[in-house]
Amino acid sequence: xxxxxxxxxxxxxxxxxxxxxxxxxxxxxxxxxxxxxxxxxxxxxxxxxxxxxxxxxxxxxxxxxxxxxxxxxxxxxxxxxxxxxxxxxxxxxxxxxxxxxxxxxxxxxxxxxxxxxxxxxxxxxxxxxxxxxxxxxxxxxxxxxxxxxxxxxxxxxxxxxxxxxxxxxxxxxxxxxxxxxxxx
Amino acid sequence: xxxxxxxxxxxxxxxxxxxxxxxxxxxxxxxxxxxxxxxxxxxxxxxxxxxxxxxxxxxxxxxxxxxxxxxxxxxxxxxxxxxxxxxxxxxxxxxxxxxxxxxxxxxxxxxxxxxxxxxxxxxxxxxxxxxxxxxxxxxxxxxxxxxxxxxxxxxxxxxxxxxxxxxxxxxxxxxxxxxxxxxxxxxxxxxxxxxxxxxxxxxxxxxxxxxxxxxxxxxxxxxxxxxxxxxxxxxxxxxxxxxxxxxxxxxxxxxxxxxxxxxxxxxxxxxxxxxxxxxxxxxxxxxxxxxxxxxxxxxxxxxxxxxxxxxxxxxxxxxxxxxxxxxxxxxxxxxxxxxxxxxxxxxxxxxxxxxxxxxxxxxxxxxxxxxxxxxxxxxxxxxxxxxxxxxxxxxxxxxxxxxxxxxxxxxxxxxxxxxxxxxxxxxxxxxxxxxxxxxxxxxxxxxxxxxxxxxxxxxxxxxxxxxxxxxxxxxxxxxxxxxxxxxx
Numbered sequence: 001x002x003x004x005x006x007x008x009x010x011x012x013x014x015x016x017x018x019x020x021x022x023x024x025x026x027x028x029x030x031x032x033x034x035x036x037x038x039x040x041x042x043x044x045x046x047x048x049x050x051x052x053x054x055x056x057x058x059x060x061x062x063x064x065x066x067x068x069x070x071x072x073x074x075x076x077x078x079x080x081x082x083x084x085x086x087x088x089x090x091x092x093x094x095x096x097x098x099x100x101x102x103x104x105x106x107x108x109x110x111x112x113x114x115x116x117x118x119x120x121x122x123x124x125x126x127x128x129x130x131x132x133x134x135x136x137x138x139x140x141x142x143x144x145x146x147x148x149x150x151x152x153x154x155x156x157x158x159x160x161x162x163x164x165x166x167x168x169x170x171x172x173x174x175x176x177x178x179x180x181x182x183x184x
Numbered sequence: 185x186x187x188x189x190x191x192x193x194x195x196x197x198x199x200x201x202x203x204x205x206x207x208x209x210x211x212x213x214x215x216x217x218x219x220x221x222x223x224x225x226x227x228x229x230x231x232x233x234x235x236x237x238x239x240x241x242x243x244x245x246x247x248x249x250x251x252x253x254x255x256x257x258x259x260x261x262x263x264x265x266x267x268x269x270x271x272x273x274x275x276x277x278x279x280x281x282x283x284x285x286x287x288x289x290x291x292x293x294x295x296x297x298x299x300x301x302x303x304x305x306x307x308x309x310x311x312x313x314x315x316x317x318x319x320x321x322x323x324x325x326x327x328x329x330x331x332x333x334x335x336x337x338x339x340x341x342x343x344x345x346x347x348x349x350x351x352x353x354x355x356x357x358x359x360x361x362x363x364x365x366x367x368x369x370x371x372x373x374x375x376x377x378x379x380x381x382x383x384x385x386x387x388x389x390x391x392x393x394x395x396x397x398x399x400x401x402x403x404x405x406x407x408x409x410x411x412x413x414x415x416x417x418x419x420x421x422x423x424x425x426x427x428x429x430x431x432x433x434x435x436x437x438x439x440x441x442x443x444x445x446x447x448x449x450x451x452x453x454x455x456x457x458x459x460x461x462x463x464x465x466x467x468x469x470x471x472x473x474x475x476x477x478x479x480x481x482x483x484x485x486x487x488x489x490x491x492x493x494x495x496x497x498x499x500x501x502x503x504x505x506x507x508x509x510x511x512x513x514x515x516x517x518x519x520x521x522x523x524x525x526x527x528x529x530x531x532x533x534x535x536x537x538x539x540x541x542x543x544x545x546x547x548x549x550x551x552x553x554x555x556x557x558x559x560x561x562x563x564x565x566x567x568x569x570x571x572x573x574x575x576x577x578x579x580x581x582x583x584x585x586x587x588x589x590x591x592x593x594x595x596x597x598x599x600x601x602x603x604x605x606x607x608x609x610x611x612x613x614x615x616x617x618x619x620x621x622x623x624x625x626x627x628x629x630x631x632x633x634x635x636x637x638x639x640x641x642x643x644x645x646x647x648x649x650x651x652x653x654x655x656x657x658x659x660x661x662x663x664x665x666x667x668x669x670x671x672x
Contacts, residue, residue, distance in 0.1 A: 168237060168241075172249055
């Protein structure tokens with residue numbers, strides 16, 4: 001079921017975010033997005049016993065170039081769900097299978113299909129911030145609307161990857177692609 | 185006035201009402217506790233569900249979305265407002281209830297629940313993966329509780345009225361079986377104490393205690409009734425005894441006046457004749473002799489009278505000495521007849537004497553038996569006209585063994601009205617004042633005392649113009665005779 005509720009995310013009120021200064025791709029915008037990624041993890045359940053889920057560590061991998069030098073660096077070492085967040089910058093998509101969360105930047109747009117193929121069937125939460133990524137198979141895709149960060153969810157790919165996205169998160173999404181078994 | 189019936193009804197209403205009120209109060213208290221606990225549970229669950237639904241919105245700062253979630257509370261009319269607070273204590277999202285006019289606290293109220301007069305305020309933390317990210321506060325009104333209380337009030341009143349009505353109906357039945365017999369009994373008591381009619385009896389009915397009460401009352405009435413009767417009869421006896429005493433008293437007075445008169449008569453003649461002789465010393469010897477003879481006979485009469493009086497008084501007071509011995513009654517009668525014959529001849533009266541053979545031997549005082557026979561014979565001689573006849577016959581009686589002596593005369597007879605009196609003292613047939621009749625008037629009285637002493641009987645059969653038959657019986661007192669014989 002598609003939830004089309006209007007989601008207003010006031011950037012000014014976001015705990016970890018700095019007020020966005022209008023234009024796209026600003027450093028403040030990426031800090032908000034980094035906080036969103038951190039929060040997404042809270043509403044996603046990974047299958048238990050997978051070889052990729054190393055005990056006590058959640059690997060957050062960054063693939064591609066980012067305009068800001070280190071928007072995710074604050075997340076390194078954060079405690080989350082009783083685990084420690086470990087930030088990894090990947091050079092090649094081949095390394096992505098060992099990640100729990102994979103942020104794919106827009107610089108990798110050309111090689112997106114190849115990258116997604118690499119992690120297909122593996123419990124890797126793919127996150128992006130590029131127009132059309134969700135339709136192309138990225139599970140959660142963030143975008144800006146009226147200077148506010150919003151996101152869309154491709155529930156189908158998440159389900160195929162064995163990941164369970166909370167209905168609470170689904171209900172916040174602007175649009176959901178594919179068929180989510182547990183859609184709201 | 186306080187009657188048994190009203191007391192019973194009052195007790196019933198008080199007891200039933202109190203019991204029911206206590207039961208209702210206890211029930212209501214327990215119901216209220218249960219209801220409150222249920223309401224707390226209900227609101228807590230709702231708060232937790234809504235809070236959980238708001239975690240993503242809180243996390244991603246979507247207060248509109250949180251308000252959308254909160255709007256789900258619209259289905260619950262009792263919720264006046266609900267508010268979600270973010271972890272820094274500021275209002276994040278608000279639902280203002282159906283009335284929509286609630287002032288919502290600007291900060292989260294203390295966690296937990298609080299019942300006020302009209303509301304339940306409940307605050308729960310919102311937790312995501314062990315980390316508190318905010319609060320949810322809900323205020324619910326107690327309209328349902330008020331409705332419940334109202335229903336309870338009406339229900340309790342209905343139950344109370346029904347119970348009182350039912351118990352009153354049952355009580356009025358019970359009251360009939362208790363108070364009606366009691367009322368009847370009380371009515372009867374009042375009647376009896378009013379008219380003193382102790383023949384009335386109460387009907388025993390109702391419970392066992394009342395029946396025994398009624399029986400006891402009836403028994404009491406019976407006792408009073410029989411005492412009443414006893415009292416009446418003893419009163420009558422007393423009256424009779426009093427009458428007798430009065431009679432006796434009168435008899436005694438009569439007796440004294442008669443005795444005085446009887447004693448004075450001979451004394452008067454004696455004194456008159458003695459004075460006559462003293463006044464006329466020169467009267468002829470012949471005439472003097474006649475006067476002296478009269479004086480002599482009057483003195484005899486006086487002496488006899490005094491002797492009789494002494495006898496009578498001795499017999500009556502019981503101081504007489506009875507010289508009992510074995511006697512042949514025919515000898516006594518023969519002696520008596522021999523003694524009376526000179527007098528009878530003087531009056532030209534014949535005496536026949538017959539006796540059965542084999543008469544039993546009496547054990548008695550010879551002189552006393554002789555006295556009885558002499559009295560009867562001399563009476564007969566005195567009262568009949570010259571030329572008359574006296575026959576005296578002695579017979580044996582068998583039951584009891586003894587003798588019966590009958591003395592029949594051809595005298596004038598005794599008026600039937602006097603028959604019962606002649607055995608009393610100084611009762612003589614005929615006119616006392618004519619002087620025609622001799623005797624002391626004590627003879628028959630003495631005779632009766634003597635016969636009574638020997639447990640015999642004496643009576644008279646008489647008819648005017650045809651003479652009289654005096655009869656007396658003396659039983660043989662064998663045992664006592666032998667006993668007394670031995671003692672003597």
